[in-house]
Amino acid sequence: MDVQTVLETIAADAARGEMVFPTHAQIALRVQRALDDPDCSLEQLSTLIAAEPILSAKVVGIANSVAYNPSGRAMSDVRSAVSRLGFNTLRSLVTAVIIRQMQEMSPSPEHRALAGRLWEHTAHVAALARVIARRVTKQDPEAAFFAGIVHEVGAFYLIARAADFPGLLTSNLEQWCGTGEAQVGRSVLQALGVPANILTAIEKLWDGYLAMPATSLGDTLLLADQLAPCESPLAELDGMSRRGMTADIDLLVGQEMLSAILADSAEEVDSLTAALKN
């Protein structure tokens, strides 16, 4: 199999906008359009979200996580949750649901399991990126959270399409980590209408050079990706995984070390990761 040709085909399909999403994702896409409408009221948005059980559960779950609810006052209705989170976070959550639904696009249980593991990695990266943005790089935490959620969207699309190209995921995917991921990812991100600053951050992730100390939104995402306790399963398929080896990455942030900041923020990261994974 010519992996490069397959990757180019998949990228071209995504660029043409030929992405068919399952029903739940269709509702999420409607919510996304509503978020883009400046006249959309909180009431309208809450009603729309309440019609989609997965999105409703995620919105309430995230609103009750330590990251958004440090005082511990739990809420159980969508309207209050929407009001607490704000439109930017909602946009991240809607995108999260759309990406999560891409898992259902594959007819193969094996591929769906792979997408499930990829989501676990995504959830960790998004949660870590939000904390790193706030406490280390001083970037917009919501932008970092969103970048984390969409950073593997190309890989989700690849897995969703893998059944059309038998043997793709068992062949040497070195080209995926080279140029393929950027090719496919760029097309899917543009099809999803991801903002330019997020695209720039993800381009930085693909470029792979982490500025030490980390400063930009791209560095925030790259650092979160490197610190995530579970890596993308595509890295393992490629025979390039960490193989259980630990890495020792640290930075001085003001008077504190990054490792100490992360230890201090573990509960916040865990709560956010869990809310996204559920």
Next chain:
Amino acid sequence: MDYSQLPTQEIERLARTIHPGAWAIEPERPLATLLGSCVAVCLFDPQARIGGLNHFMLPNIRRGSNDDVDSLLSGAYAMEALLNALLQRGAKKTRLQAKAFGGGTIINVAGPSMSIGLRNAEFTKEWLAREEIPLLAADFLGPWSRKVLFLPASGDAFCRRMVTNMATAETIAREEQGYAATLVQKPKTTDKKIELF
């Protein structure tokens, strides 16, 4: 030219490559190095805006000999060569800051090479702590090879963990092993070249 405004790919293209066992100081031109189990340390004086980078490893220790002492001296030589050169160019030791990278395990996961990267990383941290040079950023260990870019005029450093296929791993390992062989063969006269302080 303000290299810090360039994209990293362009910095990489314009950089001077530092091979295993070497060190360099440049007024402006970026320095780059490719690491497997070796370590690269970037030292920078933010006031004098002078910086340099080295690329070294400790030779293998054989039990029952004095080679462990030689091994540490060899590591210290690599660090002090860079340090002395920076001081000669006007850097002040009390102002120096460090960033360090490498110590990966890119081949023979189960073999003795597993500990080589760790030993190099530990040595680096201990040496810097002993010399009271703050380590501002580090990325050590793991299964990756690494490409490091350093801008000596600004102190900016960039580290890219690299997907290492077998062919690349073998190339890096061959280069590092060639360097390791020269360390083992080196006559014990380095003390004459070392200025300890």
